[in-house]
Amino acid sequence: MDGSASPMPTPRALPYYVAFSQLLGLTVVAVTGAWLGLYRGGIAWENVLQFNVHPLCMVIGMIFLQGDALLVYRVFRKEAKRTTKVLHGLLHVFAFVIALVGLVAVFDYHKKKGYADLYSLHSWCGLLVFVLYFVQWLVGFSFFLFPGASFSLRSRYRPQHIFFGATIFLLSVGTALLGLKEALLFKLGSKYSTFEPEGVLANVLGLLLVSFAVVVVYILAQADWKRPLQAEEQALSMDFKTLTEGDSPSSQ
Amino acid sequence: MDGSASPMPTPRALPYYVAFSQLLGLTVVAVTGAWLGLYRGGIAWENVLQFNVHPLCMVIGMIFLQGDALLVYRVFRKEAKRTTKVLHGLLHVFAFVIALVGLVAVFDYHKKKGYADLYSLHSWCGLLVFVLYFVQWLVGFSFFLFPGASFSLRSRYRPQHIFFGATIFLLSVGTALLGLKEALLFKLGSKYSTFEPEGVLANVLGLLLVSFAVVVVYILAQADWKRPLQAEEQALSMDFKTLTEGDSPSSQ
Numbered sequence: 001m002d003g004s005a006s007p008m009p010t011p012r013a014l015p016y017y018v019a020f021s022q023l024l025g026l027t028v029v030a031v032t033g034a035w036l037g038l039y040r041g042g043i044a045w046e047n048v049l050q051f052n053v054h055p056l057c058m059v060i061g062m063i064f065l066q067g068d069a070l071l072v073y074r075v076f077r078k079e080a081k082r083t084t085k086v087l088h089g090l091l092h093v094f095a096f097v098i099a100l101v102g103l104v105a106v107f108d109y110h111k112k113k114g115y116a117d118l119y120s121l122h123s124w125c126g127l128l129v130f131v132l133y134f135v136q137w138l139v140g141f142s143f144f145l146f147p148g149a150s151f152s153l154r155s156r157y158r159p160q161h162i163f164f165g166a167t168i169f170l171l172s173v174g175t176a177l178l179g180l181k182e183a184l185l186f187k188l189g190s191k192y193s194t195f196e197p198e199g200v201l202a203n204v205l206g207l208l209l210v211s212f213a214v215v216v217v218y219i220l221a222q223a224d225w226k227r228p229l230q231a232e233e234q235a236l237s238m239d240f241k242t243l244t245e246g247d248s249p250s251s252q
Numbered sequence: 253m254d255g256s257a258s259p260m261p262t263p264r265a266l267p268y269y270v271a272f273s274q275l276l277g278l279t280v281v282a283v284t285g286a287w288l289g290l291y292r293g294g295i296a297w298e299n300v301l302q303f304n305v306h307p308l309c310m311v312i313g314m315i316f317l318q319g320d321a322l323l324v325y326r327v328f329r330k331e332a333k334r335t336t337k338v339l340h341g342l343l344h345v346f347a348f349v350i351a352l353v354g355l356v357a358v359f360d361y362h363k364k365k366g367y368a369d370l371y372s373l374h375s376w377c378g379l380l381v382f383v384l385y386f387v388q389w390l391v392g393f394s395f396f397l398f399p400g401a402s403f404s405l406r407s408r409y410r411p412q413h414i415f416f417g418a419t420i421f422l423l424s425v426g427t428a429l430l431g432l433k434e435a436l437l438f439k440l441g442s443k444y445s446t447f448e449p450e451g452v453l454a455n456v457l458g459l460l461l462v463s464f465a466v467v468v469v470y471i472l473a474q475a476d477w478k479r480p481l482q483a484e485e486q487a488l489s490m491d492f493k494t495l496t497e498g499d500s501p502s503s504q
Contacts, residue, residue: 014353119447119451121433121436121459122433172423177426177430180373181374193367195371199371201371203372203373206376207377208424214419217419
């Protein structure tokens with residue numbers, strides 16, 4: 001074990017990056033609301049307005065809450081590991097349920113209007129990402145919370161869980177951009193090229209979505225911003241090393 | 253120093269993942285060509301066909317070659333560091349030049365047709381990513397090749413270079429998806445929802461683009477697939493540790 005596993009103070013820059021990510025995330029939600037309110041007549045579960053439930057719910061669930069769920073281990077550094085895990089899992093559940101409402105809204109709207117389903121690249125990516133999100137949650141839950149896998153299996157699965165978590169998040173953002181573009185082109189058509197205010201606002205929303213994604217993944221990618229191991233995890237990890245590698249806990 | 257820095261054999265699974273990434277990358281280029289050939293009249297530097305130079309060049313440059321440039325350090329594991337660096341830089345130059353031809357094609361086409369420039373989210377993301385790509389190349393070149401920064405500066409900049417390299421690559425893929433969607437909706441309009449063959453082919457192309465991006469970043473993200481330090485780099489790194497941390501080279 002080297003010194004990096006001992007209890008460490010929170011890295012100095014981390015809170016600023018987290019605050020910036022939250023500012024961006026809330027701005028994304030607010031601008032989505034503003035776009036739907038100003039140019040699409042607002043939100044309701046009836047007529048044309050029912051469609052608008054879809055982008056708002058997807059942005060709140062699959063972008064903002066999903067992004068925040070990924071940051072839980074960077075923000076809660078000293079709480080018990082289990083509490084942090086439960087929070088991580090719960091945030092994903094909230095995100096999933098809100099996104100589900102958004103999906104029901106659009107499928108129900110299509111049905112009422114007699115529109116075809118699942119023909120566009122946005123819908124293909126969306127369906128893929130939603131299924132992957134669900135599977136990732138189930139596998140994560142069964143490995144890390146209940147019933148829980150062996151220490152060895154968890155150690156091997158953890159990097160995959162993190163990689164696919166970030167991938168699903170980025171794919172969600174990409175899908176949102178495709179949906180935004182679709183919504184713009186269907187309504188504005190060639191007026192998009194005259195710099196209509198709605199088009200410009202939606203482009204800004206697109207760049208904000210990209211910025212939120214970059215900041216969240218940047219925070220995740222900093223090796224020294226990872227949550228430090230707690231005392232009991234260190235002991236476990238040392239026992240495991242000793243068992244599997246024949247190392248003495250103090251070597252390496 | 254622990255044992256991980258000593259010369260290691262190539263990880264067993266790596267060549268298969270690299271081969272798969274190349275298969276995907278070449279398929280992306282081939283499907284883009286097929287799409288343009290079958291449904292858009294092919295490629296030429298005149299009339300409507302000039303536009304088609306744009307997607308083909310951007311996919312070859314900003315997707316396939318950029319992705320391959322990122323993989324250079326995973327593929328060339330035993331060659332001199334400097335040779336590998338030069339190859340990495342050169343692949344990015346090829347990618348940049350090909351993408352530049354693709355940009356000239358679309359701006360020139362817009363000009364001839366009297367279309368507006370830079371109004372869409374695709375164009376905003378594209379411009380942003382192209383400028384970032386150029387800046388990243390310049391900074392990378394001046395830090396790592398000429399004139400070259402100090403060992404300490406390079407060590408601190410390297411993780412940023414890697415993070416922003418992957419970010420720019422993913423943003424390129426996202427921009428390509430937006431462009432694909434734009435090209436589809438402009439031409440197909442509401443026919444998109446009747447599962448026209450062109451729409452389905454373009455959706456498949458979109459999923460292939462996403463798959464290529466995921467596989468490339470997956471290869472980059474595996475910590476134990478990183479290029480092992482060569483003898484002279486190990487010596488440098490140990491000297492540096494000794495100088496800055498007062499560690500003896502054999503400690504830690």
